[in-house]
Amino acid sequence: MTIHADHSAPETVAGDQAGDVRAKFGISVEDYMLPARHQIQMVNPDGTLRSKDEQGTEPGHEYPTPGDSELMAAYERLVVGRRVNDQNSALVRQGRMAVYPSSHGQEACQVAAAMCLQEGDWLFPTYRDAVAVMTRGVDPVEAMTIFRGDWHSGYDPKKYNVGIQCTPLTTQLLHAVGVAHAAKLRGEDTVVMAMCGDGATSEGDFHEALNFAAVFRLPVIFFVQNNKYAISVPLSHQSVAPSLAHKAVGYGMAGERVDGNDLVALMAVMDRAVKLAREGSGPLLIEAHTYRMQAHTNADDATRYRPDSEVAEWQAKDPLTRMKAYLTDKGLLDDAASDRIAEHAESVATQLREGLGEDVPVQPLDLFKYVFSKPTPQLKEQSDMLAGELARAESAGNTDNSGTESAK
Amino acid sequence: MTVTTTATSTTTANVSAATASAAASAAATAEATGPQSLTMAKALNTAMADAMRADPSVLVFGEDVGLLGGVFRITDGLMAEFGEQRCFDTPLAESGIVGMAVGMAINGMRPVIEMQFDAFAYPAFEQIVSHVAKMHNRTKGALKMPMVIRVPYAGGIGGVEHHCDSSESYYAHTAGLKVYTPATVADGYRMLREAIDSDDPVMFMEPKKLYWSKDQVDLGALRAEHDAGTSTEGRAAVARPGTDATLIAYGPSVPTALAAAAAAAEEGRSLEVIDVRTLVPFDDETVCASVRKTGRAVVIAEAHGFASVSSEIVARVQERAFHYLAAPLLRVTGFDVPFPSPKLEHYYLPSVDRILDAVDDLQWED
Numbered sequence: 001m002t003i004h005a006d007h008s009a010p011e012t013v014a015g016d017q018a019g020d021v022r023a024k025f026g027i028s029v030e031d032y033m034l035p036a037r038h039q040i041q042m043v044n045p046d047g048t049l050r051s052k053d054e055q056g057t058e059p060g061h062e063y064p065t066p067g068d069s070e071l072m073a074a075y076e077r078l079v080v081g082r083r084v085n086d087q088n089s090a091l092v093r094q095g096r097m098a099v100y101p102s103s104h105g106q107e108a109c110q111v112a113a114a115m116c117l118q119e120g121d122w123l124f125p126t127y128r129d130a131v132a133v134m135t136r137g138v139d140p141v142e143a144m145t146i147f148r149g150d151w152h153s154g155y156d157p158k159k160y161n162v163g164i165q166c167t168p169l170t171t172q173l174l175h176a177v178g179v180a181h182a183a184k185l186r187g188e189d190t191v192v193m194a195m196c197g198d199g200a201t202s203e204g205d206f207h208e209a210l211n212f213a214a215v216f217r218l219p220v221i222f223f224v225q226n227n228k229y230a231i232s233v234p235l236s237h238q239s240v241a242p243s244l245a246h247k248a249v250g251y252g253m254a255g256e257r258v259d260g261n262d263l264v265a266l267m268a269v270m271d272r273a274v275k276l277a278r279e280g281s282g283p284l285l286i287e288a289h290t291y292r293m294q295a296h297t298n299a300d301d302a303t304r305y306r307p308d309s310e311v312a313e314w315q316a317k318d319p320l321t322r323m324k325a326y327l328t329d330k331g332l333l334d335d336a337a338s339d340r341i342a343e344h345a346e347s348v349a350t351q352l353r354e355g356l357g358e359d360v361p362v363q364p365l366d367l368f369k370y371v372f373s374k375p376t377p378q379l380k381e382q383s384d385m386l387a388g389e390l391a392r393a394e395s396a397g398n399t400d401n402s403g404t405e406s407a408k
Numbered sequence: 409m410t411v412t413t414t415a416t417s418t419t420t421a422n423v424s425a426a427t428a429s430a431a432a433s434a435a436a437t438a439e440a441t442g443p444q445s446l447t448m449a450k451a452l453n454t455a456m457a458d459a460m461r462a463d464p465s466v467l468v469f470g471e472d473v474g475l476l477g478g479v480f481r482i483t484d485g486l487m488a489e490f491g492e493q494r495c496f497d498t499p500l501a502e503s504g505i506v507g508m509a510v511g512m513a514i515n516g517m518r519p520v521i522e523m524q525f526d527a528f529a530y531p532a533f534e535q536i537v538s539h540v541a542k543m544h545n546r547t548k549g550a551l552k553m554p555m556v557i558r559v560p561y562a563g564g565i566g567g568v569e570h571h572c573d574s575s576e577s578y579y580a581h582t583a584g585l586k587v588y589t590p591a592t593v594a595d596g597y598r599m600l601r602e603a604i605d606s607d608d609p610v611m612f613m614e615p616k617k618l619y620w621s622k623d624q625v626d627l628g629a630l631r632a633e634h635d636a637g638t639s640t641e642g643r644a645a646v647a648r649p650g651t652d653a654t655l656i657a658y659g660p661s662v663p664t665a666l667a668a669a670a671a672a673a674e675e676g677r678s679l680e681v682i683d684v685r686t687l688v689p690f691d692d693e694t695v696c697a698s699v700r701k702t703g704r705a706v707v708i709a710e711a712h713g714f715a716s717v718s719s720e721i722v723a724r725v726q727e728r729a730f731h732y733l734a735a736p737l738l739r740v741t742g743f744d745v746p747f748p749s750p751k752l753e754h755y756y757l758p759s760v761d762r763i764l765d766a767v768d769d770l771q772w773e774d
Contacts, residue, residue: 122515151546151548152542152545152546152547153546153547153548153550156547156550156551157514157547157550157551158514158550158551159550163514164546164547168534168538168539171507171534171535171538171539173507174503174504174506174507174508174510174511174535175507175508175510175511175514175539176511177504177507177508177511178507178508178509178510178511178512178513178514178515178517179511179512179514179515180511181508181511181512182511182512182514182515182516182517183515185467185493185494185517186516204503204531205503205504205507205534205535207501208499208501208503208504208507209504209507211499211501211504212498212499212501212504212508215498215499366548369548369549370544370545370547370548370549371544371545371583371584372544372584372586372608373544373549373552373606373607373608374606374607374608374641376642376688376689377642377689377692377693378689378690378692
């Protein structure tokens with residue numbers, strides 16, 4: 001590993017950036033950082049393509065339409081994502097999963113956040129981003145293990161370059177910043193996708209992460225899924241900024257708003273963001289307007305804080321039906337392709353039912369095994385105590401607990 | 409947004425000047441062999457420099473640690489020698505510093521970060537407790553957290569409000585963190601090297617009042633000790649042998665305990681002083697062996713006594729050495745009040761007199 005010892009005083013970065021922006025986009029750095037006047041939207045809810053001048057693009061905020069094969073691949077994952085969401089909610093009802101914060105309605109965001117990345121890039125998700133995690137390549141059963149209740153993280157983050165689905169809001173954005181910073185110091189062109197929701201933008205770590213990323217000019221994309229509610233509290237109680245994307249300029253990065261239920265627009269905006277970040281333009285903040293169609297989790301009752309009419313309004317903007325109509329009209333999606341995709345989705349659902357339906361025997365002594373890399377005598381003592389209890393229970397005929405292996 | 413070139417070139421000039429002086433002092437340190445007079449500050453500084461020379465993934469960052477060399481100058485010269493990529497100032501945000509370090513540790517680095525003062529570290533508490541301490545466990549060991557969080561802590565320097573907290577109990581209470589606190593110049597070097605080498609996260613609590621304490625140390629011997637893999641983790645030191653009672657102390661309280669033992673010796677009482685060194689993991693064996701030998705003990709700590717490291721030590725010793733005790737264990741700790749203002753800290757901190765009073769109360773007449 002080499003870390004270059006050349007001195008790049010941070011003060012010069014902002015100056016460079018203004019010049020870079022002017023040269024690259026022909027607009028002022030402020031116009032580059034402020035989001036376009038309207039959100040980027042390419043496809044109407046009925047699936048028809050919007051005309052170029054209705055897509056919300058402006059000079060310096062231009063987005064080419066993604067290619068057909070990219071869109072077809074994304075659509076397939078969209079269908080799989082929806083099926084996974086609904087399968088998991090069913091598994092919760094059957095008692096097979098402890099909890100599942102469904103991203104039903106937000107699947108276009110999930111798919112775009114994962115698909116815009118390349119090998120070697122990293123994704124830092126929240127607890128509502130399991131579909132993005134899966135789309136990024138994490139084994140579906142491993143991705144859902146956190147919700148099953150037998151361990152906190154079901155996968156090795158380094159195997160997939162995907163952080164653990166994070167519960168303490170926006171704390172993972174700083175980890176994304178650190179991963180990007182380490183990569184940059186080694187001269188690697190890693191891009192990091194850092195995800196959070198609209199309510200989470202009120203957290204202090206959101207501010208610190210965006211500021212750090214901007215000051216160190218790191219290739220991090222902060223992707224905010226604005227689904228309008230933080231459990232029950234509407235966005236109006238979180239922020240009175242013109243939009244969440246407007247916060248970008250305060251940190252010295254580019255912000256953009258995009259229709260979060262329009263997969264075409266999302267892919268276009270995210271692809272460009274990744275490209276800019278990788279080229280060294282620094283971090284970006286993307287706000288996607290979407291809607292959490294279901295309750296926060298199975299423990300929540302959404303009818304207590306939002307009217308059915310609002311839900312119905314968003315039902316009409318569903319990302320799946322919109323994308324299906326668009327691709328069908330374009331002649332890309334026929335019945336055969338639809339059937340094949342549905343079959344794929346069903347096979348993933350089956351995988352989840354089977355994988356999460358199995359009772360994985362818990363290993364009680366694992367409680368101690370991983371607390372430290374180099375274990376302590378105190379934990380060895382406690383582990384031995386539990387092992388003794390287990391052995392006594394076993395000899396008394398109670399074999400419910402299976403772990404007898406001593407901690408290392 | 410726009411910055412004049414003058415500002416930039418000034419910074420560069422300062423960096424160059426710092427480079428020259430630091431390179432000179434680093435070279436002087438590196439060449440030194442045999443015993444020499446060294447401060448704790450310089451020992452810590454040398455430990456970081458040596459670790460950075462040995463491993464390019466070791467990074468140092470925090471507030472004012474770059475050009476200034478830290479408000480206590482513990483990182484003095486590191487930016488000049490290793491460049492702004494490896495020793496740098498961050499925006500002023502402690503949660504950001506720790507959270508970014510977590511990401512760097514995930515991605516192959518060994519961050520050594522500085523919290524400017526004990527009480528300034530609290531904004532980072534969530535990152536420390538929810539991520540630094542838990543990452544290895546929640547990923548079943550897939551992600552290691554080889555990072556050191558350096559915290560200048562405790563009183564005795566006449567610091568104003570929010571600059572003198574003894575915050576070690578918060579960290580010692582958190583499963584998944586190791587907590588080191590050196591009390592001698594040699595341990596400053598030894599323990600910081602070991603903390604940087606550790607694949608576990610270490611809260612490295614530096615007693616502020618000992619930064620300028622001096623001792624004769626042989627850096628060459630310490631380096632050889634390090635290279636041989638000698639470990640202090642979980643190994644308390646017998647700072648002064650004795651037979652009549654044991655003083656159990658750590659960090660800033662060790663010199664106070666030693667002074668009390670010296671005073672007691674003049675009165676004919678032989679006190680053994682144990683320097684705990686690492687609060688987590690705790691060396692039950694050495695501490696209890698001493699108490700079993702002497703039958704009497706006083707635990708000394710600057711922190712509030714209630715629900716603290718000192719109360720944990722008392723509990724552990726009586727659990728393991730009850731039948732050897734000739735008297736209840738006593739404690740001399742800070743009172744359960746917020747850390748006092750400079751003119752009052754004298755009344756708050758454990759003192760030689762208060763320690764000797766506690767020793768007198770160890771039921772000698774029985």
